[in-house]
Amino acid sequence: MMYTIEELKALKQFYKNQLLHDTVPFWFPRSYDEENGGFLLMRDQDGSLIDDDKAVWIQGRATWLLATLYNTIEKREEWLKGAKLGYDFLMKHCFDQDGRMFFHVTRSGEPIRKRRYFFSETFAVIALAAYAKASGSKEAADYARTLFGSCLRYASGELQLPAKFMNTRPSKGIGVPMIMMNTAQQLRGIIGDERCDQAISNWISEIESDFVKDDIRCVMEQVTPDGRIIDHIDGRTLNPGHAIEGAWFILHEAKHRNNDPALIQLGCRMLDYMWERGWDKEQGGILYFSDVYGKPVQEYWQDMKFWWPQNEAIIATLLAYLMTGNEKYAQWHRMIHEYAYGHFHDRVHGEWFGYLHRDGRLAQTAKGNLFKGPFHLPRQEWYCYLLLDEYLRKTR
């Protein structure tokens, strides 16, 4: 069934309420580290701290969130103050002397681990851009653009990163074009950058020609550099939630480009293929990994339900519905919304649990750790709220 305008209004209100009265208050202001800057985000279900270390990805994401709330929802001083804590910590403690960023640091900012890829950097780009807009800092804006330039050079291979694998069986992942596309979309949307449009077009072309396989209705997670399937365990492993995230980045780009029909069609194909492969027909929710040919995968949590693939599917189905009016997407959005808020939301302490077993039982209680923090859930609630708000304004 299609959504009625009344239902869409209620959904808009629901996402806004959850964002501002449930999700964000779980994290802030209690996570502000007034002493060292940055945020203390590794928390158990009741908000108690399980570790005072800082994951650099999530320091950047939290900074982006707070500045973005300030930029787009309401000019609350508390949010700007939080964004500044994050910005200061990132700039002061999270860069190594070679210009690359760490992955994991102590509370006071001493480095624990640096990894061989540049995702700390991409999250810092959006953090810096959002903070620049919120604060008016020209320094932050300049550095966001400089760092985005480094990311462009890492992504193109012009700047080499240390290799994890030998060069026997070269491969590339969909992660790089996806995350770069979203980084560029954010940078362009927040402070503007003339490099973004062309680069986004190139990444979308790469995804379409190399990762999307229409003959088998699939979006690959990894392929050879020229886009062929690698028939080994790693190469066959699919990540439906990730591909669905890629689908909505492309739908978002279609919207930005005046509802470009080719991009709408591409985003919907990717969503269709990976909903078929990722939606758990028996128990509901999006499964974590599967094998393109149905063989066993290496990763042990393949049939668990993690929070973030549900967030991505909620955004993707809503966006697809509002852009196409196809009733199927309203149906899928209802299914994933009900499953996710029914199973992941913690009605006692707020926010979502991160990790459920396939049948929906809680696997563990952490709300924040090295990989989970205030990002996928608040981003989903923020994005869906603004999307519905815009849609309802236009159709009023």
Added chain:
Amino acid sequence: MMYTIEELKALKQFYKNQLLHDTVPFWFPRSYDEENGGFLLMRDQDGSLIDDDKAVWIQGRATWLLATLYNTIEKREEWLKGAKLGYDFLMKHCFDQDGRMFFHVTRSGEPIRKRRYFFSETFAVIALAAYAKASGSKEAADYARTLFGSCLRYASGELQLPAKFMNTRPSKGIGVPMIMMNTAQQLRGIIGDERCDQAISNWISEIESDFVKDDIRCVMEQVTPDGRIIDHIDGRTLNPGHAIEGAWFILHEAKHRNNDPALIQLGCRMLDYMWERGWDKEQGGILYFSDVYGKPVQEYWQDMKFWWPQNEAIIATLLAYLMTGNEKYAQWHRMIHEYAYGHFHDRVHGEWFGYLHRDGRLAQTAKGNLFKGPFHLPRQEWYCYLLLDEYLRKTR
């Protein structure tokens, strides 16, 4: 209840039958790669190949197993031939030019990945030693000793390996002293090496003083270099099956040293502590990870049942029972034996599944992959069979 002699005889026969008529025939000879040497071990439940890549750890372990069967069970030419295939592949394809070994190679031996630790090397030491004894090759014996010498220098830090973490929060794992102890025990038992006794004593002292925490009845997986608990997520994470494996390595050493009472007591303490923390009182079997203080851990498969912790617990409880006569260990051995053979054994195609959910449901069907192969299960059946055989001879 204590085991009767009749029950022990039946157990001995059971392990021998499983080893020779169920486990080993699942793998061999069909996994022999006559074309390239080595073994094709990444197999689904029915034995069909899911990947023709080769995991170097498991190439070494399979070589050790085949040579050890030849050395200790029966002089079957087929086993010696298999051991030679493994030996040739290890020597020809698995070493990098710097003398370190790869972790993952293609079927024909081209390197895919090299990791930052030396466990490929420790498994190669026992493979080479066992093959040296089986074949009489002096070259293999010499290289086993040379490579063990390199491992000693990696373990002591005299030879530096690339670091995964910065030096902000130094830590050490129980894995190095454990695996080195077992490597030295094998080397000493198979071809003899005068460095082993003293080194084993040192590793046992290190485990006892730095990793075993009597005040909280726990064996830590990681500590500071001077043996303190690191109160962060990683530092708090326990691996009961791994610690129970360490317990039986120490009980094995106690047996080698004329039933040294201090070592028996240490091995039993470690088993007691980690049985309490690892045995699933609700559903049976040994759980994968837990937190020393009951907080959430980072790893997502923490409450799954993997095959190998069950194998280690079967050995440890049987060894503890036969060495101490303590009825508790007979009871524990019955519990883990019944759980494991009841849930993991594949009655249709032979061998064990590797990965169950906490409640015993099958999580995925692979029998062999990058980490599972012909090692923990056949080693357990081989070790328990020989242990019971020796015990029954002595008490006849």
